[in-house]
Amino acid sequence: MSNLETAKAFFEACETGRGWEACRPHCKPDASFSAQAGALADVRTLEQYTEWMKGILTVLTDGKYELHAFAEDREREQVCAFATFIGTHKAGGPVPPTGKTTRTDYVYAMRFQDGKIGHMTKVWNDGYALKELGWA
Incomplete structure (x- = not known):
């Protein structure tokens, strides 16, 4: 499987x-994660991040994404995905359900090592998303 195919399979999951x-x-078993977003300040591994996403979809129960671009830089062994996440706060969460919706843009920059994701950086304005949801 190519890095691009691996990245697409990971992204979908x-x-x-x-x-x-x-x-x-x-992913590599010890794949790391980083983001300059307060909501993800304590998330350091890709395992933690994928579980965070699993959890957020129990709060934004209609959560989905619109994929805008997927690109590979073979020389640097990087794959980037640009998308918009859309979700409405309908259950649980940090406050009672607000019924408010976010449409928040983000980018995943996935760095590969030996055909697997070794590190992922998420570029995301969490403050904007949290405000739209009525959480901030």
Whole structure:
């Protein structure tokens, strides 16, 4: 499987909330994660992030994504995905359900090592999303 195919399989599993169990085959066991977003400040591994996504989809129960671009930089062994996440707060969460919806853009930059994702950076304005949802 090419890096691009692996990244697409990972992206689909992660963004549909299937958690680490479904994402693990596409990642190094110790894959790291980073984001300059307060909501993800304590998330340091890709395993933690995929479980966070699984959890957020129990709160934003209609959560889905619109994929805008997927690109591979073979020289640097990087694959980037640009998408918009759409979800309405209908259950659970940090406050009672607000019924508010977010449409929040984000980018995944996935760095590959030996055909698997070794690190992923998420570029996301969490403050904007949290405000739209009525959480901030």
